[in-house]
Amino acid sequence: MRGYYLISCAAIFITACNTSPEKKEQASEITWSQHIAPIIYQNCSPCHRPGQSGPFNLLSYADAVKKAKQLKFVTKTKYMPPWPADANYSHFVGERGLSDEQIKQIGDWVDANMPRGDSSKEISAPVFKNNSFFGKPDLVIKAQKPVVIKGNGTDAFLIMKFPYQMDRDTIADIIEFVPDQRKLVHHVNGHLISYDEKRQFNYMSGENIHSDTKAQLMDVYKNMHIPYTDKLQPNFPMLTLNTVYYLPGYIPPSYPSEIGGYRLKKNGAFLLNNIHYGPSNKDLLDSSYVNVFFKKDPIKRPIKETQLGTFGVSKIEPEFIIPPNEVKTFHTQAKIEKAISMLSINPHMHLIGKTFWAFALKPNGDTIPLIKIHKWDFKWQYYYTFKHPIKLDAGTTVHVYGTFDNTKENPLNPYSPPQTITQGNGVESMRTTEEMFQFIFTFVPYKEGDEKIDLERKH
Numbered sequence: 001m002r003g004y005y006l007i008s009c010a011a012i013f014i015t016a017c018n019t020s021p022e023k024k025e026q027a028s029e030i031t032w033s034q035h036i037a038p039i040i041y042q043n044c045s046p047c048h049r050p051g052q053s054g055p056f057n058l059l060s061y062a063d064a065v066k067k068a069k070q071l072k073f074v075t076k077t078k079y080m081p082p083w084p085a086d087a088n089y090s091h092f093v094g095e096r097g098l099s100d101e102q103i104k105q106i107g108d109w110v111d112a113n114m115p116r117g118d119s120s121k122e123i124s125a126p127v128f129k130n131n132s133f134f135g136k137p138d139l140v141i142k143a144q145k146p147v148v149i150k151g152n153g154t155d156a157f158l159i160m161k162f163p164y165q166m167d168r169d170t171i172a173d174i175i176e177f178v179p180d181q182r183k184l185v186h187h188v189n190g191h192l193i194s195y196d197e198k199r200q201f202n203y204m205s206g207e208n209i210h211s212d213t214k215a216q217l218m219d220v221y222k223n224m225h226i227p228y229t230d231k232l233q234p235n236f237p238m239l240t241l242n243t244v245y246y247l248p249g250y251i252p253p254s255y256p257s258e259i260g261g262y263r264l265k266k267n268g269a270f271l272l273n274n275i276h277y278g279p280s281n282k283d284l285l286d287s288s289y290v291n292v293f294f295k296k297d298p299i300k301r302p303i304k305e306t307q308l309g310t311f312g313v314s315k316i317e318p319e320f321i322i323p324p325n326e327v328k329t330f331h332t333q334a335k336i337e338k339a340i341s342m343l344s345i346n347p348h349m350h351l352i353g354k355t356f357w358a359f360a361l362k363p364n365g366d367t368i369p370l371i372k373i374h375k376w377d378f379k380w381q382y383y384y385t386f387k388h389p390i391k392l393d394a395g396t397t398v399h400v401y402g403t404f405d406n407t408k409e410n411p412l413n414p415y416s417p418p419q420t421i422t423q424g425n426g427v428e429s430m431r432t433t434e435e436m437f438q439f440i441f442t443f444v445p446y447k448e449g450d451e452k453i454d455l456e457r458k459h
């Protein structure tokens with residue numbers, strides 16, 4: 001430690017004693033104000049802040065200085081910022097990644113003992129009002145009581161209800177899940193429930209949190225007071241699937257006003273059919289919530305979603321069984337019947353996923369690159385939104401390849417020794433020890449000029 005201080009004192013001494021302006025410029029070349037702050041604020045702060053997954057804040061000079069050595073390490077090893085998609089293959093909104101130059105700057109800055117530079121020239125840190133990417137929400141929906149996370153070191157999978165009541169029907173533009181215990185909330189997937197006001201219901205009461213994964217789902221929903229209470233059919237209110245989604249680093253898409261939107265009845269709830277908490281060693285309370293941003297314009301082009309592979313519209317070939325001690329590749333494909341504009345895509349595998357590759361083959365034999373992931377990482381599963389909608393003509397085929405490594409050399413193999421891994425039955429497949437091979441994409445029917453729409457976030 002002493003040697004380290006000596007070196008940095010010597011460096012300061014040289015700077016102070018040298019009166020030539022060029023020399024001075026050189027010695028204090030890389031500063032927080034001029035070089036590092038913009039890199040950190042753009043590439044790190046969106047996750048390293050309250051309401052997102054990064055385990056500590058990176059929102060100020062002091063934050064960065066506290067973690068300086070780690071910053072150098074995680075950027076040099078390219079562990080951060082996480083961006084599994086090959087940026088030479090296809091481009092997406094919010095693409096993250098540092099250039100070699102930026103990585104070197106961070107290293108040099110840390111080695112020079114983190115000079116701040118001229119703080120009057122510093123750009124200000126990004127502000128995330130209400131812990132949100134989008135500002136002040138029109139509606140914040142909280143669970144009636146917080147989730148108790150037991151400090152027993154195991155994962156918890158819950159079903160949760162976030163009910164709300166408004167004075168009139170409206171349209172939602174963006175639905176954003178905000179984790180409270182940001183180190184523990186791993187993923188969230190949920191649906192929107194809408195009640196017909198002419199029917200009878202009591203969804204504002206009833207159980208809010210359910211933790212028994214073995215119970216019958218219908219019993220769970222009854223305890224949550226989700227079905228209608230009158231005798232009419234259907235008994236179950238309308239569901240809009242997959243409206244709430246969260247994974248570390250996920251930013252809900254905000255499309256231009258002519259695209260997207262969800263009808264929000266004045267009586268409704270978000271039903272998280274799966275919220276996954278990672279293991280904790282102490283008892284904690286979680287009060288995560290859902291932010292809803294209303295849409296000013298009517299819905300013109302609602303977004304559709306299709307899923308290939310596991311539970312999807314297309315068959316996996318060969319049959320989805322991964323024998324022990326094998327690295328095995330699977331393929332699935334689907335033909336586009338009517339021209340569409342593809343908006344965003346979500347590759348999905350579990351722990352032993354190794355590589356993922358999707359592309360579209362036009363009827364004339366041309367290839368449209370969609371996504372290539374060379375090193376699958378279960379932790380970073382984004383919904384990747386294209387910078388512009390991708391037009392897929394009728395007759396185009398979407399091809400997806402996924403490779404799984406079920407050998408003992410794979411440190412993430414959940415079994416030792418390796419065992420045959422397949423997909424489970426129904427919800428069982430959600431378990432991380434089972435595998436999945438899915439390619440989900442959102443789209444709207446194609447309209448002339450779609451390729452020019454800018455999907456880059458305006459917020």
Ligand code: HEC
Pocket residue numbers: 040043044045046047048053054055067070071074075080081082096248249250379
């Ligand atoms: C997509 C969200 C996201 C982005 C962007 C991101 N981080 Fe992280 N970071 C995380 C999460 C989540 C963790 C904790 C889990 C882990 O370590 O894998 C983490 C962990 C870290 C750690 C601790 C690693 C350890 O081993 O304990 C450091 C240091 C770090 N990030 C620095 C950065 C820096 C520097 C950037 C920008 C160049 C950045 N992160 C960008 C989400 C992010």
